[in-house]
Amino acid sequence: MKKSRIIMFLGALLPLLLFVFPLWNITLEAPQYPIPLGMDIYINDFADANPHDIKNINLMNHYVGMKYIPDAIPEFKVFPIGIIITTIIGLVIALKANYKWYLYWFIMMVLVSVAGLYDFYLWEHDYGHNLDPKAIMKFTNPDGSVMGFQPPLFGTKDILNFRAHSYPQIGAYSLGLGMALGLIAYFMGRKKKNQTLKA
Amino acid sequence: MKKLNYLILALVGLATIFVGCQPKSKTTNGALSSNAAERVYVAPGQHDEFYAFISGGFSGQLSVYGLPSGRLFKVIPVFSQDPEKAYGYNEETKPMLNTSYGFVPWDDAHHPDISQTAGELDGRYVFINGNNTPRIAKVDLSVFETTEILEIPNSAGNHSSSFVTENTEYVVAGTRFSVPVPQKDMPIKDYKGNFKGALSFISVDPGDGRMDIKFQLLMPGFDYDLSHPGRGASHGWFFFTTYNTEEANSLLEVNASQNDKDFIAAVNWKKIEEYVNGGGGTKMPANYAHNVYNDDTHSATSTMMKEVLVVNPAEVPGAIYFLPTPKSPHGCDVDPSGEYIVGNGKLSADLTVHSFTKMLEAIKNKKFDGEAYGIPILKFEDVLAGTVKSGGLGPLHTEFDGQGNAYTSFFISSEVVKWKLGTWEVIDRQPCYYSVGHLMIPGGNSRKPFGKYAIAMNKITKDRYLPTGPEVTQSAQLYDISGEKMELLLDFPTIGEPHYAAGIPAEKLTANSRKIFELGDNRHPYAATTDADVKVERNGKDVHIYMTMIRSHFNPDNIEGVKVGDRVFFHVTNLEQDYDVPHGVGVIGANTSELLIMPGQTETLVWEPKQVGVWPFYCTDFCSALHQEMQGYIRVSPANSNTDLSWSLGD
Numbered sequence: 001m002k003k004s005r006i007i008m009f010l011g012a013l014l015p016l017l018l019f020v021f022p023l024w025n026i027t028l029e030a031p032q033y034p035i036p037l038g039m040d041i042y043i044n045d046f047a048d049a050n051p052h053d054i055k056n057i058n059l060m061n062h063y064v065g066m067k068y069i070p071d072a073i074p075e076f077k078v079f080p081i082g083i084i085i086t087t088i089i090g091l092v093i094a095l096k097a098n099y100k101w102y103l104y105w106f107i108m109m110v111l112v113s114v115a116g117l118y119d120f121y122l123w124e125h126d127y128g129h130n131l132d133p134k135a136i137m138k139f140t141n142p143d144g145s146v147m148g149f150q151p152p153l154f155g156t157k158d159i160l161n162f163r164a165h166s167y168p169q170i171g172a173y174s175l176g177l178g179m180a181l182g183l184i185a186y187f188m189g190r191k192k193k194n195q196t197l198k199a
Numbered sequence: 200m201k202k203l204n205y206l207i208l209a210l211v212g213l214a215t216i217f218v219g220c221q222p223k224s225k226t227t228n229g230a231l232s233s234n235a236a237e238r239v240y241v242a243p244g245q246h247d248e249f250y251a252f253i254s255g256g257f258s259g260q261l262s263v264y265g266l267p268s269g270r271l272f273k274v275i276p277v278f279s280q281d282p283e284k285a286y287g288y289n290e291e292t293k294p295m296l297n298t299s300y301g302f303v304p305w306d307d308a309h310h311p312d313i314s315q316t317a318g319e320l321d322g323r324y325v326f327i328n329g330n331n332t333p334r335i336a337k338v339d340l341s342v343f344e345t346t347e348i349l350e351i352p353n354s355a356g357n358h359s360s361s362f363v364t365e366n367t368e369y370v371v372a373g374t375r376f377s378v379p380v381p382q383k384d385m386p387i388k389d390y391k392g393n394f395k396g397a398l399s400f401i402s403v404d405p406g407d408g409r410m411d412i413k414f415q416l417l418m419p420g421f422d423y424d425l426s427h428p429g430r431g432a433s434h435g436w437f438f439f440t441t442y443n444t445e446e447a448n449s450l451l452e453v454n455a456s457q458n459d460k461d462f463i464a465a466v467n468w469k470k471i472e473e474y475v476n477g478g479g480g481t482k483m484p485a486n487y488a489h490n491v492y493n494d495d496t497h498s499a500t501s502t503m504m505k506e507v508l509v510v511n512p513a514e515v516p517g518a519i520y521f522l523p524t525p526k527s528p529h530g531c532d533v534d535p536s537g538e539y540i541v542g543n544g545k546l547s548a549d550l551t552v553h554s555f556t557k558m559l560e561a562i563k564n565k566k567f568d569g570e571a572y573g574i575p576i577l578k579f580e581d582v583l584a585g586t587v588k589s590g591g592l593g594p595l596h597t598e599f600d601g602q603g604n605a606y607t608s609f610f611i612s613s614e615v616v617k618w619k620l621g622t623w624e625v626i627d628r629q630p631c632y633y634s635v636g637h638l639m640i641p642g643g644n645s646r647k648p649f650g651k652y653a654i655a656m657n658k659i660t661k662d663r664y665l666p667t668g669p670e671v672t673q674s675a676q677l678y679d680i681s682g683e684k685m686e687l688l689l690d691f692p693t694i695g696e697p698h699y700a701a702g703i704p705a706e707k708l709t710a711n712s713r714k715i716f717e718l719g720d721n722r723h724p725y726a727a728t729t730d731a732d733v734k735v736e737r738n739g740k741d742v743h744i745y746m747t748m749i750r751s752h753f754n755p756d757n758i759e760g761v762k763v764g765d766r767v768f769f770h771v772t773n774l775e776q777d778y779d780v781p782h783g784v785g786v787i788g789a790n791t792s793e794l795l796i797m798p799g800q801t802e803t804l805v806w807e808p809k810q811v812g813v814w815p816f817y818c819t820d821f822c823s824a825l826h827q828e829m830q831g832y833i834r835v836s837p838a839n840s841n842t843d844l845s846w847s848l849g850d
Contacts, residue, residue, distance in 0.1 A: 063825070
């Protein structure tokens with residue numbers, strides 16, 4: 001019982017690393033950028049991978065009518081609060097509650113993460129498709145529709161002269177590991193309980 | 200399968216025959232057999248091993264080459280205007296070329312030398328001398344731009360310059376021509392005994408690198424040709440070659456070649472520094488310009504200095520000695536250990552090498568051979584370490600490889616001669632095409648040379664390249680000196696006349712090379728660092744446009760209300776913060792150059808409209824896919840019109 005509590009405790013704390021490390025990274029490669037342009041996405045900030053990268057991404061993107069990456073989005077307020085609340089809940093569960101609650105915490109975290117990813121996808125879609133009608137360069141798909149420039153949610157994709165990479169970073173891995181620890185704690189708790197029952 | 204085996208066997212047999220036929224000895228000459236092409240080939244996208252800063256001579260500039268490829272990367276404008284970079288044309292850099300004679304847009308740039316710490320190259324600055332209107336310039340190697348120029352008063356023909364001491368305590372600038380000090384109206388024939396040769400010791404601030412003339416030594420009226428600092432044990436001394444110790448004032452080619460021996464002047468600058476720090480020397484009225492460029496204001500200021508501290512050799516006994524050296528020595532070179540001082544007697548066949556230890560001994564024993572203007576002359580035999588019987592003719596300059604070897608250029612016999620320090624034996628000689636002046640080994644003027652390559656800087660090329668009319672290219676030649684024998688690998692053209700060069704391993708500079716200027720650090724008084732700062736102001740007949748530029752537009756790009764007779768100042772700030780995205784500006788009919796503005800920088804172009812009309816301006820540096828769209832119009836109304844000042848972008 002004690003061991004699973006410690007693991008649950010650690011699992012609840014790990015997502016706090018999101019305040020230190022980026023959640024996600026988008027990197028744009030092109031021949032003219034031997035050092036690629038990159039943006040680190042934190043739960044409360046968009047940051048340059050190298051100095052002035054976001055400014056330079058904006059400069060590139062204005063040719064195809066994409067909006068500037070905003071300095072701040074509402075999610076930067078919501079996400080940190082969400083992480084703090086779920087951490088507090090996790091810690092309370094670790095200290096006080098029955099092992100079954102570890103599973104409930106895990107499920108809650110999965111739902112929160114999926115919601116976050118979906119929100120991220122919506123923003124990306126808008127960013128890639130909501131183009132200025134006076135864009136300097138307009139591109140169409142083979143079927144005649146207006147070409148979008150949405151970076152991939154996960155993975156690598158060629159967009160015009162750029163190759164865009166979108167991958168989770170230490171923050172996201174910390175969140176994932178924290179959730180996994182919650183689930184492990186649940187199974188450990190259940191095993192122990194079963195052993196106790198048999199005895 | 201069996202057939203294939205026979206085929207392989209046959210091929211192996213053939214290969215054996217061909218290998219067997221190859222010449223066994225490696226002594227054959229020629230680039231092809233020595234794979235010279237491969238050794239100077241730097242593949243596309245790869246970097247050279249060394250930077251070489253090669254003086255442009257009468258072009259007044261300093262060029263930056265890569266070694267071993269001999270590729271030209273940049274011409275750094277130093278003493279001459281450069282319309283490509285607007286140096287000396289824009290309002291910000293005009294003060295750099297200010298002197299006591301007014302604006303001097305040209306000079307003769309001679310001897311670059313890289314700053315040192317503890318006797319080794321530190322890669323902070325390159326110093327270079329302007330020979331004609333005596334000046335010393337400092338190029339900052341984080342930006343590869345000239346950031347300071349100091350005029351040298353009481354000097355004329357600033358040739359025995361600009362060499363640095365072991366910790367860059369001083370950059371030294373010696374006069375070639377002796378002149379009346381202070382200048383005055385007097386008969387030329389009264390030269391002898393009345394003219395002085397000023398040797399200037401310019402201190403370099405260890406923090407910001409700011410130059411200041413600490414003192415000037417007023418030497419007898421000889422010609423001071425070249426100089427080098429002592430190092431190691433001889434640190435604290437400086438050595439200058441002299442010629443025209445005859446003090447002739449006419450037909451010097453004959454009259455200054457009569458003495459069998461001239462001198463190397465050994466100057467104990469530490470001793471004079473102590474004297475000066477103790478309040479010694481005389482403050483003399485002077486007038487010379489000190490021009491400093493600031494990378495935050497992106498502007499230069501010129502200050503006229505009104506005083507210089509002069510020291511008469513007689514005031515500091517025991518600080519200066521003359522070492523007799525045969526036949527009008529040119530180069531004055533000190534080996535990496537600091538023990539040997541090489542006098543390159545340019546009218547002789549032999550090289551004279553003096554010993555620092557012997558010199559100190561002779562001074563201690565007061566074994567003098569008379570004196571000149573109160574300065575003791577040491578006995579030639581007492582200070583001589585050895586003579587290199589070279590077999591060549593006209594030695595000019597010697598460099599060192601740090602492996603105990605020296606390399607001397609011979610102008611008249613047109614060759615490089617390699618010899619051994621201490622035994623004075625000649626090891627190798629290779630021809631130069633043609634008439635070599637100076638040599639350069641990276642780190643050659645330091646305790647730690649990088650003895651892999653030497654370049655010879657030649658005075659004549661004749662038929663070495665495709666002809667280009669009467670004026671043909673200047674040239675340098677690259678030798679591999681890593682083996683016992685030197686090997687000529689490459690000829691490459693240079694800008695202007697390459698008098699001397701300074702080389703440094705590339706890795707000592709690349710990490711510090713700036714990519715952009717931070718807009719946030721821009722302190723230019725007319726900067727517009729955001730679009731909100733954009734405006735046009737009238738002040739009498741002066742119109743100031745605070746303009747921005749970013750891919751791919753100017754803001755504003757429509758300006759009205761300017762009148763004939765106005766002076767229009769385009770203060771243009773490049774808002775880019777990306778590497779290698781400069782923009783340029785050209786305005787029709789401007790009586791000056793374009794501007795070429797680096798990211799984060801502000802520069803100013805003055806335009807004086809003379810005709811009514813609507814006139815375009817545009818970006819001169821292909822910046823982006825929309826470069827051709829990067830243009831604007833300025834409306835010029837008659838002098839008496841009432842058109843209001845207005846400006847806009849995108850309506």
